[in-house]
Amino acid sequence: MTTDTFSSKYTGEKAANNANGVDKQQKSGKIREKSIEHILSAAQHEFVINGFKGTTIQAIADRAGLPKANIHYYFKNKDNLIHAVLENILDLWDEVLGDISVDDDPKEVLAHFIRTKVRMSFTHPGPSKLFAMEIIQGAQHLKDYARTYLRKWVREKAKVFELWIEQGKMSKVDPVHLIFLIWSSTQHYADFETQILTIMNRGEYEEEDVEHISEFLCTIIIRGCGIEYP
Amino acid sequence: MTTDTFSSKYTGEKAANNANGVDKQQKSGKIREKSIEHILSAAQHEFVINGFKGTTIQAIADRAGLPKANIHYYFKNKDNLIHAVLENILDLWDEVLGDISVDDDPKEVLAHFIRTKVRMSFTHPGPSKLFAMEIIQGAQHLKDYARTYLRKWVREKAKVFELWIEQGKMSKVDPVHLIFLIWSSTQHYADFETQILTIMNRGEYEEEDVEHISEFLCTIIIRGCGIEYP
DNA sequence: CGCGAGACTGACCAATTGGTCAGGCTGATG
DNA sequence: CATCAGCCTGACCAATTGGTCAGTCTCGCG
Numbered sequence: 001m002t003t004d005t006f007s008s009k010y011t012g013e014k015a016a017n018n019a020n021g022v023d024k025q026q027k028s029g030k031i032r033e034k035s036i037e038h039i040l041s042a043a044q045h046e047f048v049i050n051g052f053k054g055t056t057i058q059a060i061a062d063r064a065g066l067p068k069a070n071i072h073y074y075f076k077n078k079d080n081l082i083h084a085v086l087e088n089i090l091d092l093w094d095e096v097l098g099d100i101s102v103d104d105d106p107k108e109v110l111a112h113f114i115r116t117k118v119r120m121s122f123t124h125p126g127p128s129k130l131f132a133m134e135i136i137q138g139a140q141h142l143k144d145y146a147r148t149y150l151r152k153w154v155r156e157k158a159k160v161f162e163l164w165i166e167q168g169k170m171s172k173v174d175p176v177h178l179i180f181l182i183w184s185s186t187q188h189y190a191d192f193e194t195q196i197l198t199i200m201n202r203g204e205y206e207e208e209d210v211e212h213i214s215e216f217l218c219t220i221i222i223r224g225c226g227i228e229y230p
Numbered sequence: 231m232t233t234d235t236f237s238s239k240y241t242g243e244k245a246a247n248n249a250n251g252v253d254k255q256q257k258s259g260k261i262r263e264k265s266i267e268h269i270l271s272a273a274q275h276e277f278v279i280n281g282f283k284g285t286t287i288q289a290i291a292d293r294a295g296l297p298k299a300n301i302h303y304y305f306k307n308k309d310n311l312i313h314a315v316l317e318n319i320l321d322l323w324d325e326v327l328g329d330i331s332v333d334d335d336p337k338e339v340l341a342h343f344i345r346t347k348v349r350m351s352f353t354h355p356g357p358s359k360l361f362a363m364e365i366i367q368g369a370q371h372l373k374d375y376a377r378t379y380l381r382k383w384v385r386e387k388a389k390v391f392e393l394w395i396e397q398g399k400m401s402k403v404d405p406v407h408l409i410f411l412i413w414s415s416t417q418h419y420a421d422f423e424t425q426i427l428t429i430m431n432r433g434e435y436e437e438e439d440v441e442h443i444s445e446f447l448c449t450i451i452i453r454g455c456g457i458e459y460p
Numbered sequence: 461c462g463c464g465a466g467a468c469t470g471a472c473c474a475a476t477t478g479g480t481c482a483g484g485c486t487g488a489t490g
Numbered sequence: 491c492a493t494c495a496g497c498c499t500g501a502c503c504a505a506t507t508g509g510t511c512a513g514t515c516t517c518g519c520g
Contacts, residue, residue, distance in 0.1 A: 194368050212407075224451060
């Protein structure tokens with residue numbers, strides 16, 4: 001897990017010191033790790049439900065089953081905490097959505113991308129939601145590097161799409177907006193989970209929904225790009 | 231404007247009394263209306279930026295240029311205030327997205343729907359954002375009737391799509407998810423305004439963007455439905 | 461066994477919050 | 491001009507907030 005990264009980056013000074021003495025107190029180290037994990041998970045939960053300002057440290061502490069001061073012991077303050085949570089999310093996505101190359105088959109790449117993203121929306125709606133809320137509110141807590149990083153990421157992918165278009169592998173559509181389309185239509189199932197479940201008259205998503213929705217989006221979007229599907 | 235509806239519904243008792251004496255104090259009435267409008271607009275702004283819990287009455291008051299107690303004078307409490315704001319939004323959408331019938335041409339209807347929705351995202355990103363945040367957070371403040379109303383709305387539209395499919399006017403795609411797709415892909419431009427402007431390296435949306443994006447989405451989605459476009 | 465480093469936390473604080481209310485102010489009425 | 495209904499608000503309150511810190515507790519080491 002990448003949790004270590006965050007603890008060393010966002011954790012208070014005292015806690016950072018401990019990083020040097022891991023071997024000394026291995027058992028404590030384990031508990032420490034578990035605690036940090038619990039806190040990050042609890043924080044994510046609360047931030048999603050109540051927003052940044054609306055979330056109280058006490059609520060996070062309660063959900064994590066720890067005293068409030070403990071949260072401040074691991075994370076200097078609320079800002080550090082949400083930074084850690086958000087970075088956790090970006091790492092997760094980066095890990096899942098691998099690289100693409102001009103030599104790949106557009107149909108395969110698009111389908112894989114859509115499928116993966118849909119599945120993420122179903123299995124990890126929380127991070128998706130929190131990320132969306134951050135962006136909606138003006139990305140106040142996404143550090144600059146995360147923002148510029150996103151731009152780079154989109155440009156990279158768009159470049160590949162452009163080459164495919166030049167090679168006649170797909171019809172002429174705006175690559176940047178194609179990425180937005182895929183992003184939004186898949187993310188929607190995480191962000192609007194509540195509304196969608198209400199409309200579909202369900203209690204929660206089922207495995208078959210993932211299949212069905214993936215297939216639906218693949219059909220429309222890939223065909224929309226002038227590629228035969230399936 | 232539908233503002234009156236809200237004032238009578240959500241406003242405190244004292245204020246409601248005034249409804250009887252409008253003729254007596256017409257000038258006051260005008261000021262009253264203006265104030266309510268200012269408050270609703272300010273509230274929407276603040277709720278978007280800081281979320282429900284994160285928004286303080288004081289902040290709304292400051293933005294509206296009124297004393298805090300005045301807000302409580304017009305709206306009994308924070309809950310009433312956000313209810314009023316949200317209803318304002320739903321009304322706006324309902325007004326814009328008219329009815330459709332089986333006899334209409336699918337291509338026309340889809341194109342009109344997409345174009346209108348995109349334009350809304352550009353001209354009224356605030357309401358879109360607030361609505362999205364509400365849903366993400368579990369629609370805590372959207373009253374039941376709003377939720378069930380949405381379901382009814384979607385079912386109605388889906389029914390028409392189904393008939394079109396039966397008549398062979400479009401290919402067999404899931405109508406409900408088609409609505410989700412249109413909704414998400416268009417709303418995305420409001421909700422993720424910040425991110426998108428960063429990626430497109432712009433300060434704000436331009437009129438030509440509306441055209442370009444509408445055209446892009448129409449092409450992909452309508453073609454994706456097996457209808458020739460344009 | 462006694463020591464000390466470092467992991468932890470109860471109790472506290474200044475600041476801010478949503479909400480209240482007594483009383484000031486205004487403008488139409490007689 | 492005096493009156494008064496009722497629109498408005500300054501000043502206040504109890505509750506909650508993020509954050510601090512002086513300690514207490516734990517556990518490996520010598």
